Amino acid sequence: MRGIKDCRADFPLAGDLVYMDSASVSLCPEQVIGAVAEYDRRYRANVGRGVHRLTRFASQRFEDARARVAGFIGGQAGVTVLTANTTASVNMVAGGMRWRSGDRVVTSSAEHHSNLLPWLRLRERGVEVEVVAPDPDGLLDPTVVAAAVDDRTRLVALTHASNALGSVQPVREIGRIAHEHGARLLVDGAQSVPHLPVDVERLGCDYLCFSGHKMLGPTGTGILWMREPDLDPLFLGGGMIETVTSDGYTPAAPPARYEAGTPHVAGMIGLGRAVGYLEEIGMDEVRRHEAHLTGRLFAGLSGLDHVTVFGPESPEKRIGVVSFVVDGMHPHDVAHILDEAAGIMVRSGEHCCMPLMRHLGLAHGTVRASLYLYNTAEEVDLLLAAVEEITRMV
Ligand SMILES: Cc1ncc(COP(=O)(O)O)c(C=O)c1O
Structure with missing residues (x-):
């Protein structure tokens, strides 16, 4: 039986960078x-x-x-x-x-x-x-x-x-x-x-x-x-x-x-x-792993000054898609910096959800980190550290 901890080596791209755009296209195992x-x-x-x-x-x-x-x-x-x-x-x-x-x-x-x-x-x-x-x-x-x-x-x-x-x-x-x-x-x-x-x-x-x-x-x-x-x-x-x-x-x-x-x-x-x-791996296990990482990410981002996090806090009411904005910064700029400075791939913009973005009063959308089974707690911490660094530019 394959465990979630063993799976990372199956994804050729997972070691080279921090991939957090799985809600768009996930990585693919060997x-x-x-x-x-x-x-x-x-x-x-x-x-x-x-x-x-x-x-x-x-x-x-x-x-x-x-x-x-x-x-x-x-x-x-x-x-x-x-x-x-x-x-x-x-x-x-x-x-x-x-x-x-x-x-x-x-x-x-x-x-x-x-x-x-x-x-x-x-x-x-x-x-x-x-x-x-x-x-x-x-x-x-x-x-x-x-x-x-x-x-x-x-x-x-x-x-x-x-x-x-x-x-x-x-x-x-x-x-x-x-x-x-x-x-x-x-x-x-x-x-x-x-x-x-x-x-x-x-x-x-x-x-x-x-x-x-x-x-x-x-x-x-x-x-x-x-x-x-x-x-x-x-x-x-x-x-x-x-x-x-x-x-x-x-x-x-x-x-x-x-x-x-x-x-x-x-x-x-x-x-x-x-x-x-x-x-x-088992979908219950995938869910459990993602809920753990998502809780860590949601709590970490919520604790940062100048960062607003969206969506429900309760792990039962959400999947591992975490959207946030940094005060005064365009989401595309945040995503660019995360890529250039920390090798972290996230999505930015309106996520093909313009009515929802308008409903939330978000003129330029959000930055979105989306997690999957191959992501790790260390990667979540890297993202949190990189976002904290960005908030110092505000
Ligand atoms: C909730 C939801 N519906 C529909 C789509 C459209 O999927 P596709 O681009 O694969 O057609 C997406 C893609 O991100 C999605 O997240």
């Missing part, structure tokens, strides 16, 4: 790099097409990876579709539901733009989109959501964990409210699936969207999990049909129906390996 390279070297071929031995082998590996990813989220009973990223997954739901004028969607101003813009665009089709506001810690109150959901609501679309503030939303409770009104629940799991044990049955969601590159997998991989395959496919073409005539087509059974064109075969195989890696 095991995943190897699985992707093995596909390219030994059995590179298309999947679900033809009969030669390489394509059969690649197809088997591709489907094994899909099954592994489905198992990781407890989603064996639903349909697990490979997409390019969370953004593509959300757009496939927005574009695949049959909307009628007067339908309603409820979402929030705490969302990443990827789980907001696809809904806002539906207004052009007569869909009413209600955007509820979170509290100052970025947390949604289920009673506020309940007040926005009615019997015309077809979908409630919310993030599980905020990429800007780390807040973990009560999506399970909100899901119950949605279902009482006959609405569906879409969960943006881009930040929760990599960091928390997520089980679609426990969560009660109807759609779960997440990205492989935030959970040790290759870039350009995402998943759309759906309870019922009742969406219209957004893309049409090769690989997604049963039969075609000059007059029309019969779509293939899901998931192929939703995977038109040659998929990111190496990506899916790499994502399957990434999931296997996380399973070896």
